[in-house]
Amino acid sequence: MKRHYDSDQTRKIIAEKAAQLFSQKGFAGTSISDISKESGFSKGHVYYHFENKEKLFMTIAQDTMRVWGDKWDAISPNYETATAKLYAVAAFVLDNYKTPLLKVLQELMTNPAADPQTLKQLYDLVETPMRAYEAVFQYGIDNGEFVIEDLQTTTFLFGNWLGALCQHIFTMDYDTLHRMFQQSVTIFLGGILKK
Amino acid sequence: MKRHYDSDQTRKIIAEKAAQLFSQKGFAGTSISDISKESGFSKGHVYYHFENKEKLFMTIAQDTMRVWGDKWDAISPNYETATAKLYAVAAFVLDNYKTPLLKVLQELMTNPAADPQTLKQLYDLVETPMRAYEAVFQYGIDNGEFVIEDLQTTTFLFGNWLGALCQHIFTMDYDTLHRMFQQSVTIFLGGILKK
């Protein structure tokens, strides 16, 4: 079927502005009116492209995660050691979660009113980056680079900490935040204890 | 001035239920109706005790933080080494942020619509736990226990990570979460690198 005119472009603009707003103000805090105003299209038109607010968010989140995962899988082999991979994945999170939807995921997941199907999709989403982290840790263990007693817990903690840092994207300048990400990995690797 | 009947008790109930709801559903996600229903008092009565939603939240957050700080200051001397203090403060965060208001603080702080006076109060609030963490790290440095190049960054990161863990209070059982907190500190101290 041929694409007639550029409705895809419109859809993309709406999705991008929505992602930005969700990231900044959360799910409940972002209204369709906000999205309409910010994207420059009417409120009704948002519903031409997306079934409802929840589906709109889910679409955005899924797209973001899928792209993120694919890109990481592509560049991950460029880093040789597990240590290098860990620094790289941290920087990669910062650079590619331009839309820090993680806190919104949390917001929705802890909301008892969310419908079960959405909830399942949300859990699947979080697993995308977690799988990436776990692979790095496993690689480090096999390598002899890392000593990890509980892989799953370690992965969870690492993911959590990067997620926490993402929330500062709108209130910190890039360089400062980048340093924070790197410093996080440094501490995660070496700790602060005197050897 | 004598207290006639137990309005203080009512106020406390409202504040407690509100704190619980804010923690679970966020600031924007929690309505005065929710608070009214959950506390068992009329919507109008919430406004008898609190000026508005924002002030209600700020009062709760400030009270929580003040109590937290005082309690920590009281028990902190019981732990001798900086390492012990660090494990203790992590456990203390878990046990005493029954109301994990941290993510709501974040939600409000990143909201451009918040009025400046509120914003300043919010920043002051976050400093309470940060000062506590910093004191522990400084103690560890003076001790020779810790090697820290940038005290402020380290403090910030530690606070951030504990905050991130707090968000799981409603979705994880206590024991699992407690183990996460302890494991966080262990990694923070020793890292995962093979020595």
Next chain:
DNA sequence: ATAAGAATAGAACGATCGTTCAAAAGGATG
């Protein structure tokens, strides 16, 4: 040029939001 269909706008819906207010209820004091 016209018909058809896709894209977009804008008004309108009922529900709920935060907030206000007037009135009722309740305990204390005389």
Next chain:
DNA sequence: CATCCTTTTGAACGATCGTTCTATTCTTAT
């Protein structure tokens, strides 16, 4: 028992919420 002041209610406000619907504009095909 009457009075006063505090506590509590419940209705009502305008604003905004997510969503629906109808009408209009625009693009393409005939």
